[in-house]
Amino acid sequence: MADTRKANPPTRRTTPRRRKNDASEGVTIDQALKDDMQLNLVTPSGQPVLASSGRQLEVPARIVEQNLGSRKPESTPQDQAAAVMATLLSDLGLSLEDATSLADHVRAHMKRSTSSRTAPVSQSDLDYLRDHAGLSDPSTLDDWRPEAEDKLRAEIAVANAAQFILDTLSRDEAAHLLNRDRTVVSRRVSNGQLLAVQRDGRPRFPSWQFYKGEALPGMSEIIGALTSAEMDTVSLGNFMTLPNDELDGLSPVDYLVGGGDPEVIAALLDAVARS
Known part of the structure; x- marks a missing residue:
């Protein structure tokens, strides 16, 4: 029988060899990069990602690091709202623990306030105010909008709620x-x-x-x-x-x-x- 070792020489291993104690679980990216490791791919729930052959997919650690470095996490509206709330609390001298109280006080204030959109001001009401309210500049009523009125009321509610928290324990x-x-x-x-x-x-x-x-x-x-x-x-x-x-x-x-x-x-x- 012919010696097949010469006809079919072994292919060169292109994937860096792992050390025996190098498992992809429980290591940092820095350590994986240092050892040039292959990392097992898993889903967020921890399930292995398999190729069509049934073998678990692997990816070099340096590719993972490059991908993480280039990706920017998407900011959701909830994230943006949380950031705004954190800034507001900081500006008011309040702690993050006060966020719930502030929100509760604003909510209670707004419940006691009548929305301009649920109780609109008619054109005849505006005409009456323009003629009899004694405004120094009656034309300001021309720019009045219920949405702007409700926004102002919300701002006042936030200010009053924040002041209440600051003034009480x-x-x-x-x-x-x-x-x-x-x-x-x-x-x-x-x-x-x-x-x-x-x-x-x-x-x-x-x-x-x-x-x-x-x-x-x-x-x-x-x-x-x-x-x-x-x-x-x-x-x-x-x-x-x-x-x-x-x-x-x-x-x-x-x-x-x-x-x-x-x-x-x-x-x-x-x-x-x-x-």
Whole structure:
């Protein structure tokens, strides 16, 4: 029998030989490139990609690296929205953990706001406003559009919601500030010693009522006066933190921190309610 080894010499191996301990699983691209490895192709679910012959497909690591380097991940609308939200939170000085609260507050505000498209302004209404509203430039009504009106309302909702979060604390934040348990904070609210504002089923605590890790002196009297004053959170916050002529230019917060009589503040709140 003829020796076939000379007639059919072995072909030269063109694929780099793997080392015995070089498996394509559990290695980094850098290591695979260094060893010039062949990587097994698998689906995102981990199933092997097979050729028509049934053999698992392989690709040189350098080709994988080149492909990864040249591809740019597609940005979905959700990705873009998340990036916008992250930028907004950063600009407002809020953390990513505040995103849910911000969205909830905006949603609640928008539910209370009537859409211009669901309650449109008729042409006769616009004509009446142009003639009787006392506008310095009645022509501004000519440029009014319900879509622009709703966009403005949404912007106001976002601004109000962000300001509300900035000016209030969650129950966990209040507990951390007071160095107390959450149940203690809830008990103080029930006893009229801390003010909590319910928003979307969760309590928020106006930050002006805290001073140096404690509740502001006189909070019981202030909370008692609020039952008749019926002030919204923003108005109350402005009242408590802005200078007051009746207090020689001090804000109610500064007045109480300095040892002032809480009944004086309660009387001022009662006067605001009567005005």
